Amino acid sequence: MSKEPTFPASDDVTEAVAHGAVEQTAHTEELVAAGLDDDIATVHDLHGAPDEEFDPSEEFDPSEDVEELIDQDATPLQTPVLSDVLVAVEELWPESLAEDWDRVGLVVGRPEAEVDRIMFAVDPTLEVIDEALEWGAQLLITHHPLLMKGVNSVAATSGKGRAVHRLIEGGCALLTVHTNGDSAVGGVSDVLADVLGLTDAQPLMPSAHGLVEEGIGRVGLLPGAEKLGDLAARIFLTLPAVAGGVRVAGDRDALVHKVAVCGGAGDSLFDAVRASDADVYVTADLRHHPASEAREARIDGRPYLIDLSHFASEWLWLPAAAQALATVLADQGFEAELTVSQTNTDPWDFILTPGN
CATH class of the missing domain: 3.40.1390.30 (NIF3 (NGG1p interacting factor 3)-like)
Structure with a gap:
């Protein structure tokens, strides 16, 4: 599949990203005040939304906004390892929120590997994986799982097997945030509601x-x-x-x-x-x-x-998710470059309608 992507450059999306960050901040404060953070997930205080507008038609770089959150005299931010990122992801989208039938979490990757570039995408397709590797990502976070059912082989003779091989050979981890990303405050449906x-x-x-x-x-x-x-x-x-x-x-x-x-x-x-x-x-x-x-x-x-x-309905969440993760990492003393995939993974190429 090779379709020319056309993504929105709407103020509505920018406002949804900002509102999602505010929602997560308010939710975090409520959890801490109620003493419930240990019951659901370890929660950190988030610092609000970016000041500059985000244009989804261009490469997304939340690190530019995160820099504004850091005191110039503070200790320099460190590059996280994968296990550090997993802690931040768990704070935002706890695995406990995933549906029982779902398969979320780490699919490929070494917890001790450094991660300074992270890409978000809806689907872990071969085209998206190639985009992530070309950009130099050490971690690809997708909404949809690569492996929903048990497998007996990941040989590179199938699409799933080729995906696993490309990720490992390219030094890129794969992490799935699916129904836990749907259910969480500031998640997929929250962003759609905000829009x-x-x-x-x-x-x-x-x-x-x-x-x-x-x-x-x-x-x-x-x-x-x-x-x-x-x-x-x-x-x-x-x-x-x-x-x-x-x-x-x-x-x-x-x-x-x-x-x-x-x-x-x-x-x-x-x-x-x-x-x-x-x-x-x-x-x-x-x-x-x-x-x-x-x-x-x-x-x-x-x-x-x-x-x-x-x-399309789930792509809207990606910029908000990337911004939220960048903010939490910065809050923990880490810095990574984040971007949103610009690959259109909708499976349909064209449609015929009356008169067209």
Whole structure:
């Protein structure tokens, strides 16, 4: 797959990155004040959001913002080893928040290896791995796991095997932050909710091992009633441009106020969406039968549906995640260069529609 990526350069994304950092700061302070940090994860005080705007269409370098957090007279920051980065990642996205079926954590890498360049991506595809190695990354952090099922071989005769070989031969570790990154405060669905401007957002499915504000999906309120078509258009302009675009089920002029969101595939949450009484559900990978049944469950056809690209819905989280990790590393006395992959890993190349 070799598609020319088109990523958003929207102020909405910049604001979401900043808001995600503020959310994580407030959440950390609440945990420390309540004495709950040892129960969930070791939590450090984060220092807020970057002052300069972030343009996702350009290479992301959170280290430039982190430098502003460091006193000029302070001890120089050190290059972390992989185990140091794993501690920082655990503070932000504890493995305890991952779903039971998920496979998160370190896939490839030596804990004692130095890490001064870290790349974030949605998928650990061969193209992304090549991009990371070309940039000189010692660590690739992806949202999606490379190995979800048990394997008997990682020989370089399969795509998965070639990925493992390229990483090891290139000296690059691989770390997965999946449903723990979905559930955590400032995670995938939080960023999507922030981009839409939702207030009073709460988890659709609270985490079994977290706090009340942690869990899969979010549901919240728009600042005011908005036409379904206008909301869908706003989302379309915010996401990375991919072949599938945005699909909508519902009256274009219908007014919506309460919105449920779930980055990634979300049709397993329809019961929670209905229970939340949301006017519209924004998610990805909606299948025919669950979508049809959801529309027919109520006479008024609600919740309306806005179906996104799986990749695009989760890519929005990457800049916020990279910024958060850079901040925590700096807080611990470490410095690393971070960037976000510019490879479009949406699997579709083009789409045919009526009139096109």
